[in-house]
Amino acid sequence: MKTSMRYVDHGTGGSAAVLQIKEGPLPQPASGEVLIAVHYAGVNRPDVFQRSGSYPPPPGASAVLGLEVSGIIVAKADDVTAWNIGDQVCALTAGGGYAEYCTAPALHCLPVPEGLDLLQAAALPENYFTVWTNVFDRERPWKEQTLLIHGGSSGIGLTAIQLGKALGAKVITTVGNAAKAAFCTSIGADLAINYREQDFVQEALTFTGKRGVDVILDMVGGDYINKNIWTLAPHGLLVQIAFLQGSTTQIDALPIMLKRLTITGSTLRPRSIAEKAGIARSLLKTVWPMLASGSCKPVIHQVFPLAEAAQAHALMESSTHIGKIMLKVR
Ligand SMILES: NC(=O)c1ccc[n+]([C@@H]2O[C@H](COP(=O)([O-])OP(=O)(O)OC[C@H]3O[C@@H](n4cnc5c(N)ncnc54)[C@H](OP(=O)(O)O)[C@@H]3O)[C@@H](O)[C@H]2O)c1
Incomplete structure (x- = not known):
């Protein structure tokens, strides 16, 4: 596996133009976590606030933007039994989604709902x-x-x-x-x-x-x-x-x-791992079947390459979009 990855850096913050690609080390999965090779990441309004400096990440969270991803599990901590290497998942993350690799608690990962693809799956966690x-x-x-x-x-x-x-x-x-x-x-x-x-x-x-x-x-x-x-x-x-x-x-x-x-x-991000795991279980039981049956589905407005995160943020700030703005990472 690679030892370094591309990610979107927002420096000390500012307008959307501060967003740029940098190279840095891969995050390592801690106890209870998986490492995901990210295919898509969702852009959310809280990312815009974090980039502008008004919404700092909670203690211990990655400083990199990005609260939701989809992709493939490529590594996991020894104590993770719920998922295997190679599984396709979407995940709620405490940060770090605008990157080629991202860690997430295994309990905050969900399977890609039946009938949906990885792009649609990445649009689900933060909103649902x-x-x-x-x-x-x-x-x-x-x-x-x-x-x-x-x-x-x-x-x-x-x-x-x-x-x-x-x-x-x-x-x-x-x-x-x-x-x-x-x-x-x-x-x-x-x-x-x-x-x-x-x-x-x-x-x-x-x-x-x-x-x-x-x-x-x-x-x-x-x-x-x-x-x-x-x-x-x-x-x-x-x-x-x-x-x-x-x-x-x-x-x-x-x-x-x-x-x-x-x-x-409430705000989702600072809630405990156990609380968010409880929400994930409830979604899997109640909402994932609705997504599989088509009674609800993510609405994707536009997909940008990771390197165009600045344009994605500018679009969000224009409020002209209808639905989700997404980043294609690989
Ligand atoms: N509490 C939590 O845990 C949590 C988690 C995720 C998101 N959120 C919040 O939920 C909201 C929606 O998030 P999102 O990612 O879905 O955002 P989004 O797609 O960017 O949507 C925000 C929309 O709100 C409308 N709006 C109404 N008044 C506005 C104002 N004064 N300034 C800017 N927009 C205004 C805009 O559409 P119009 O053209 O209709 O005005 C805009 O498109 C955000 O405020 C976000 O911070 C909260």
Whole structure:
């Protein structure tokens, strides 16, 4: 095996232009880990934040960008029994995905779902782990629920829309233009609201006959926080997974009490290996069959060679994409 590899370096951070290919040593699998020869890596908005300097990796994680990969296991620690050399996997990584080789805990690897290829498989981990644990891994009567998914055209948004529909919920989503709205309805959203032209609170209340929605997945924050609280039905749940417009605002908390609302949220990356392994097991049992049957599927917007990671980040920052932006590593 090679002793050095190509990876994408982001130096001390900055604009997308700082991303460049460098040569460095292969990572070595620690106890419980496998080494993957990476075929594809997914680009995620948190990578953009890490590159810009606002989202440092957790202690012990690779400083290299990249939270998800697919590829072939080429080495493993002695204590790994779940996988063999030569197995094709996709994996959630704590970092290091923008590289020819990447380590991952064996428990965070999943098989390539039946009928999907390595490109599609690399588009799954970050979005499916995040959406499943934050929204759907809960006891709720999904067939009777109405969901509001903000940022519907994002990798996260398209995952949430499809999982919601696969579980029988009604799904409303917000997007920034007509093409994104058309795409979201084409993959199953019952209503797509262009937030630049329409008031999502009014539209969602009209759609639900003034009852409000049961669950909101939000990555926007800012003035959406109050608006989300107004839009929720009694016993509603607001899940916050990012704050693209900031995490501070003045809120009127009275409706939280009057409607018995729950407000929560989480970030995936710093969660323990055991917690993420639990999410992986749950996905394998519940969601991997949905992917194999075609009731949900990753949406790939564009694939860039690893050496064009800067262009991939610039595209993500333009927010003109619909679905996943991917890197082809080999
Ligand atoms: N908590 C977690 O563990 C976790 C894990 C992964 C991702 N996330 C978060 O989930 C969100 C989606 O991630 P992703 O990788 O799927 O991203 P993405 O594909 O880049 O999508 C983000 C989309 O959000 C919309 N948006 C709405 N308001 C925005 C604003 N103020 N600034 C920028 N975009 C805005 C944009 O579409 P419009 O044209 O519709 O505005 C944009 O395309 C990100 O915020 C990310 O940080 C959280």
